[in-house]
Amino acid sequence: MYTLWKRTVPPASLSTFDAPDREKCAARRAHTNTPLQALTLLNDPTFVEAARALAQRALVEGGRDEKSRLAHAFRLATARKPSGKEMGVLRALLKGRRNWFRKNQAAAMTFLSVGESPRDARLDAAELAAWTTVASVILNLDETITKQ
Amino acid sequence: MNPLDLHLTRRQLFGLSARGIGIAALASLVGDDLAAAAAGRAQARDAQTGALAGLPHFAPKATRVIFLHQSGGPSQLETFDYKPLLAKYQGTQIPDSVRMGQRVAQTMGQSSLPVARSLFGFSRHGRSGTWVGDLLPHTAKIVDDLTVIKTMHTDAINHDPAITFIQTGFQQPGRPSMGAWFSYGLGSENQNLPAFVVLLSQAHAINADQPLFSRLWGSGFLPSAFQGVRFRGGSSPVLFLDDPPGISKVTRRVMLDAVKALNAMTAEAYGDPEIETRIAQYEMAYRMQTSVPELMDLSKEPESIFEMYGPESRKPGTYAANCLLARRLAERNVRFIQLYHRGWDQHQDLPRDLALQCRGTDQPTAALVTDLKQRGLLDDTLVVWGGEFGRTVFSQGKLTDVNYGRDHHPRNFCMWVAGGGTKRGAVIGETDDFSYNVVSDPVSVHDLQATILHLLGIDHTKLTYRFQGRDFRLTDVHGDVVKTILA
Numbered sequence: 001m002y003t004l005w006k007r008t009v010p011p012a013s014l015s016t017f018d019a020p021d022r023e024k025c026a027a028r029r030a031h032t033n034t035p036l037q038a039l040t041l042l043n044d045p046t047f048v049e050a051a052r053a054l055a056q057r058a059l060v061e062g063g064r065d066e067k068s069r070l071a072h073a074f075r076l077a078t079a080r081k082p083s084g085k086e087m088g089v090l091r092a093l094l095k096g097r098r099n100w101f102r103k104n105q106a107a108a109m110t111f112l113s114v115g116e117s118p119r120d121a122r123l124d125a126a127e128l129a130a131w132t133t134v135a136s137v138i139l140n141l142d143e144t145i146t147k148q
Numbered sequence: 149m150n151p152l153d154l155h156l157t158r159r160q161l162f163g164l165s166a167r168g169i170g171i172a173a174l175a176s177l178v179g180d181d182l183a184a185a186a187a188g189r190a191q192a193r194d195a196q197t198g199a200l201a202g203l204p205h206f207a208p209k210a211t212r213v214i215f216l217h218q219s220g221g222p223s224q225l226e227t228f229d230y231k232p233l234l235a236k237y238q239g240t241q242i243p244d245s246v247r248m249g250q251r252v253a254q255t256m257g258q259s260s261l262p263v264a265r266s267l268f269g270f271s272r273h274g275r276s277g278t279w280v281g282d283l284l285p286h287t288a289k290i291v292d293d294l295t296v297i298k299t300m301h302t303d304a305i306n307h308d309p310a311i312t313f314i315q316t317g318f319q320q321p322g323r324p325s326m327g328a329w330f331s332y333g334l335g336s337e338n339q340n341l342p343a344f345v346v347l348l349s350q351a352h353a354i355n356a357d358q359p360l361f362s363r364l365w366g367s368g369f370l371p372s373a374f375q376g377v378r379f380r381g382g383s384s385p386v387l388f389l390d391d392p393p394g395i396s397k398v399t400r401r402v403m404l405d406a407v408k409a410l411n412a413m414t415a416e417a418y419g420d421p422e423i424e425t426r427i428a429q430y431e432m433a434y435r436m437q438t439s440v441p442e443l444m445d446l447s448k449e450p451e452s453i454f455e456m457y458g459p460e461s462r463k464p465g466t467y468a469a470n471c472l473l474a475r476r477l478a479e480r481n482v483r484f485i486q487l488y489h490r491g492w493d494q495h496q497d498l499p500r501d502l503a504l505q506c507r508g509t510d511q512p513t514a515a516l517v518t519d520l521k522q523r524g525l526l527d528d529t530l531v532v533w534g535g536e537f538g539r540t541v542f543s544q545g546k547l548t549d550v551n552y553g554r555d556h557h558p559r560n561f562c563m564w565v566a567g568g569g570t571k572r573g574a575v576i577g578e579t580d581d582f583s584y585n586v587v588s589d590p591v592s593v594h595d596l597q598a599t600i601l602h603l604l605g606i607d608h609t610k611l612t613y614r615f616q617g618r619d620f621r622l623t624d625v626h627g628d629v630v631k632t633i634l635a
Contacts, residue, residue: 012380012387023359030362033372033425035342036386038433042403043388086410093406097399104396111394133399137406142426143414 016040041140048132049115051139055131056120066091073135077144090134097133101126198335204605209569209635210530211337213330213600214474214485216513218505219311220351220358220492221561223539223554225583226266226502228296228562230279233581234265234541242542246582253305253556254495254544261542263582264552267499276573283506286514292573293517293526294564295633299577299586302537302558302593307358307493310536310558314593315364317622324368324613326597327484329622330604331374332367333611337481340439342377342432344484345477349381349467351491352508353501358493365486369615373425376486381465385473386440404434443476456519458511468512475519478529492535496545496553517566530568530603532596537561541582560586563596569603571635594627602629 003011010019016036020026041047054073062069070090074082082090101108108129112119119128138144192201225231242261255261269282274292287294304310309319316323324332327344336343346365350356365376379385391400408427415423453472454461460468467489474485489509494501513533520526538561539554546552560579566572577589598608601622608627612619 016387018362021359023357030366031372032362032366032375033422033429034375034377035429035433035436036377038430039386039388039436042400042433043390043392045392048392083413085413089406089409093402096402100396100399104394107394107396109394111392114392114394129394133395133403134406137403137410140407140430141414142411142423145426146422 051136054135097130101129208605218535222492224562230270237263264543328367340435344376346376346378347470352504353491356491457515471512471516526567534563598627
């Protein structure tokens with residue numbers, strides 16, 4: 001992945017995650033935990049696109065069954081399998097968004113057009129849009145964001 | 149013992165404690181909130197504002213602070229500390245009886261230390277007759293609303309420790325900033341915006357190289373929910389406020405509900421309050437999607453307001469635009485509004501660069517005070533103006549009739565406060581004829597901090613936080629409320 005980094009001006013999304021501005025040495029990077037980070041991970045097109053890519057991987061690589069697909073996506077982000085309770089939250093979200101995007105096909109198409117890469121056209125748009133919301137949730141978990 | 153156990157991560161530690169192991173031991177290692185969270189009990193807080201139980205300690209005069217930090221160390225000699233006798237000493241070596249062998253920052257190897265008078269005039273203003281340098285014509289018009297402190301002094305002689313000291317009460321990094329303490333103690337009057345907002349603007353001076361670090365508005369050992377939130381300088385102060393296309397409000401809400409539910413399970417498993425902060429920040433982000441566009445919508449500001457704050461007020465990210473934004477944040481009851489303006493470090497070419505700095509900031513600063521006053525907000529908003537130290541009376545580099553520089557000077561410098569229960573049209577303290585030593589009424593950095601806390605209804609000796617086995621406070625073990633500042 002490439003991005004433009006001006007000498008003393010880090011890319012905005014990286015600044016939000018405490019990238020030093022390189023005007024002076026930074027022996028240790030500051031750690032912040034702000035609402036601006038939430039907005040970036042939820043809405044920055046880069047991360048919306050990443051969520052779609054994760055959803056596509058779940059659907060293509062995750063086996064035939066919904067649970068194994070969810071487990072695959074969750075494990076790619078957190079390096080562990082989801083618990084039964086966690087699986088319940090993910091499945092409820094998926095079910096609700098699947099129903100909504102089926103009735104709102106145009107919204108699904110615009111949502112899937114975010115980002116540089118084209119969507120995987122083999123996959124049903126409403127289905128992929130619903131999975132992308134689930135993938136976005138997984139990518140926004142504290143456990144995903146925080147190195148332990 | 150498994151050697152790996154020596155490398156417990158933060159989460160593993162919390163995981164152990166959540167299973168009931170060693171809460172008491174944990175409490176001695178980490179702060180109250182951390183231990184409380186690990187033990188599954190939260191500190192008692194006001195349900196609406198989130199203020200700690202028992203706070204404020206007494207009726208506050210001010211409910212919010214706007215801190216206009218002038219980073220780099222503005223010269224007191226050209227702004228508020230008028231020294232007419234210096235004309236007589238111009239170009240002569242500073243007397244040893246004045247300097248008393250005190251350390252200097254950058255002029256260590258300089259063979260002579262010639263006295264440099266202010267190249268700019270001074271005159272008296274207002275009913276108070278306060279002396280103000282001619283570089284600050286707009287500030288001069290509001291002196292009757294200010295208390296000018298001529299005898300601020302600090303322990304630090306270089307920028308980083310000095311600015312860290314004035315923001316956190318300690319020269320080394322790691323303590324919570326003033327805004328974090330207020331946010332921690334008093335909570336927020338506006339649940340839709342952060343309690344502590346930080347706005348940065350770039351120098352007007354040509355020579356300007358002092359950086360600012362995010363730890364200056366950090367929360368130190370306090371939970372990170374209390375750290376300052378820095379708004380960006382450009383036309384979008386907060387990025388990515390809009391949901392992606394195709395995401396309805398309901399979709400966004402159910403996604404956030406899922407994030408919250410899953411994070412809550414992790415929090416339950418590990419008891420790490422950082423996860424609670426994460427949950428709170430996602431909810432704040434959701435509310436900011438509505439509150440920030442409303443905050444930034446300047447379309448209803450009349451032309452007269454932009455004229456008042458000056459031409460740069462229409463240019464996002466400038467000091468003038470930040471002053472106007474500070475007023476809008478104050479109107480929305482944001483607790484601590486921290487501005488930083490860079491560029492006050494005039495080691496050389498002071499006449500040129502200090503004039504540029506003053507021209508860029510004088511009008512908007514005065515406009516902010518006037519604007520708050522005309523809206524009735526100055527009564528309960530404390531405005532603080534000043535840098536981290538002052539500058540030497542002797543010239544750094546070659547002194548000529550038209551040019552000179554000044555080195556760092558921690559022994560005395562000027563700040564001013566306005567509103568929020570402070571005196572209107574007062575001057576505190578006196579310095580010697582060289583503006584080199586305090587003669588009467590010294591005000592230390594901790595004294596100023598104690599006074600700011602007092603104005604917000606806090607006894608500075610009682611707002612403490614237990615960390616690494618002792619109770620910490622903003623003023624460390626120092627500080628006296630400066631009674632002469634109080635109205």
